[in-house]
Amino acid sequence: LVGEKETARVEAFSDGVFAIAITLLVLDLKVPRDLDGADAVAHALVHQWPAYLAFLTSFATIGIMWINHHRLFTHIHRVDHGLLIANVLLMLGVTLVPFPTAVLAEHSDRPFAAMLYSGTFLYVALAFNWLWRHARRGERLLRADFDDEAVRAIDRAYAGGPLLYVICFGLAVASARASELMNLALAVYFGLPHRKGSIAD
């Protein structure tokens, strides 16, 4: 086990991955080229609204992921090999997000695109649970004076996360758009103020 300095570097690496993944999303917004007239270009810009919706949903979801990661590491102060591996597996999900986002932006009415999209977020929700359970087991990796109530609030909030994304995944079979909107609604809901136990407060 190593001390506080270790956590700092895990957070720095993760901050970098979050910041890059969230910023790469913009590369999916395409500039219309080789069109005649201002109307054609403006029309093409408006016509790619599914790409804007996918951008916004992924941005909001990665933003909430970052807030969650930030919140977990206010309680985690120690690092072991298992935590590093769990964090790398979580980062695998985060770096992947731009790919299903691009697929959904291009094929926004296709169930398989929405399934790939929700499936990625389901993987991230499971990885968050693994990371948190590893850190929490026996409280070995938590700060010495951790707030028992806050930790239990995280337990409760995380227990339901994967289930919500399983529902998004199932909904994708019926309607790609409904599934995407549920993903956006989840990010907005998790971002609402004053929900005990889901964010730093």
Added chain:
Amino acid sequence: LVGEKETARVEAFSDGVFAIAITLLVLDLKVPRDLDGADAVAHALVHQWPAYLAFLTSFATIGIMWINHHRLFTHIHRVDHGLLIANVLLMLGVTLVPFPTAVLAEHSDRPFAAMLYSGTFLYVALAFNWLWRHARRGERLLRADFDDEAVRAIDRAYAGGPLLYVICFGLAVASARASELMNLALAVYFGLPHRKGSIAD
């Protein structure tokens, strides 16, 4: 409420987003290919001067945004959920910048391109105001020994920001180029030394 360590991570994540957004701008500068002769290539390089102007304007504006963010967080020392959300919404504007920049580089004489461009900066100016007002309300999130005069100077400087970008936006309807030049002029003006209340000094 959590302490000083929290601010550090918000700043690290934001620094990452600013650094990536400002560096991705270079991807809009295209290398001429498949041309015959040195003259044709040199001509093509010179011919994309609107892309250089858009690059320079966006670079200067993101640079000033970073200096502003840096300055706000010399006064902000605490984090709550609302601040995290306000910062994520601000980062949404920052990560978007490469897209309207690319649109403006390609369609530099089109009003809608300049409106999209100024509109993005207007959004960022509003998000900065929201972030600052949230942090300042009741002084809860400011450092204990905050400098009252410096804080009031920020209040005054921020009050006018959105209005200036509304003017840029309106100007775009009349002339895309004039609007872009006003954006560049604003960034240069905000960067001039010894303006009380707009930057760290």
Added chain:
Amino acid sequence: LVGEKETARVEAFSDGVFAIAITLLVLDLKVPRDLDGADAVAHALVHQWPAYLAFLTSFATIGIMWINHHRLFTHIHRVDHGLLIANVLLMLGVTLVPFPTAVLAEHSDRPFAAMLYSGTFLYVALAFNWLWRHARRGERLLRADFDDEAVRAIDRAYAGGPLLYVICFGLAVASARASELMNLALAVYFGLPHRKGSIAD
């Protein structure tokens, strides 16, 4: 010689490079376009499985590299010019990884693609050895209270690394796929918990 603050910045720069290189890998996953029908798109997505395998192998390998770098710098607390140069040469290998990954994703059954891929990791393994030997020589750059046993465990773990990648390189001549799978197996093996001397514990 400069003190602890220097190490922090070497780690911050390296964390940035690791985070960006690992996140750029996703740009090799292509969105199928201009296809008729959901079946054609889904088929095209499945058909690029070599790109997913290359993504996963490179992600796992860069992840393990980061854990190794993190581990070395729990022991290294001082910086000299030689260490900065060794670290820049190591970063050269890390930033290169997306290129051989893209070559392997496109030409996954070609020996030269697998040789380029394993050759890059061999270079990284050699650079890690150089960095560690430089830091360890005379213990000048190690922290004052370094753990002698842990340092010797790293010595042993690093001695074999280049040889393993020489084998991957040789295997590529016979079978590109076997070589790639050995690269993935190495990353998984190095990631397994409770191996003394290969990771922080």
Added chain:
Amino acid sequence: LVGEKETARVEAFSDGVFAIAITLLVLDLKVPRDLDGADAVAHALVHQWPAYLAFLTSFATIGIMWINHHRLFTHIHRVDHGLLIANVLLMLGVTLVPFPTAVLAEHSDRPFAAMLYSGTFLYVALAFNWLWRHARRGERLLRADFDDEAVRAIDRAYAGGPLLYVICFGLAVASARASELMNLALAVYFGLPHRKGSIAD
């Protein structure tokens, strides 16, 4: 004037920009596609050696820039508005590097490509001088116990930098290749160990 914490964030933002610019260079290395047979692909890979040379030269030069920046900020401990602006102008040069690198990779025997390339590095050398002179004037921004001899050594080392890049620029008119090789030689030379006054030691 603000204290030590400010420097930390300037360094973090700069580290991000350096790390991203150095990692984006790899995007100029292209994967050969749509070719028949392994020989054609291998030939195409070898045939783009000017791109590898440009990659290596730019990587080495940005690496040395980072080491220089790192070294300056071991002496600089305070921040004022002028330093922030000087640093943003320096970062402008750093983020630009991938563009002239891509132009040189594509048009490696063209004088204007080598002039653009050397011109970018000349700009960076001038920006480094501006930053250092600003920080050094009256020693206001240097750490209280700064090493007078080390500071004078930097003065001497920096005085000659722009002149060397003016020579590279002039050489480009006669021979693009000779100019590029001189750029590479300069980076290697600045990286050699034990040169007093050009790097941390």
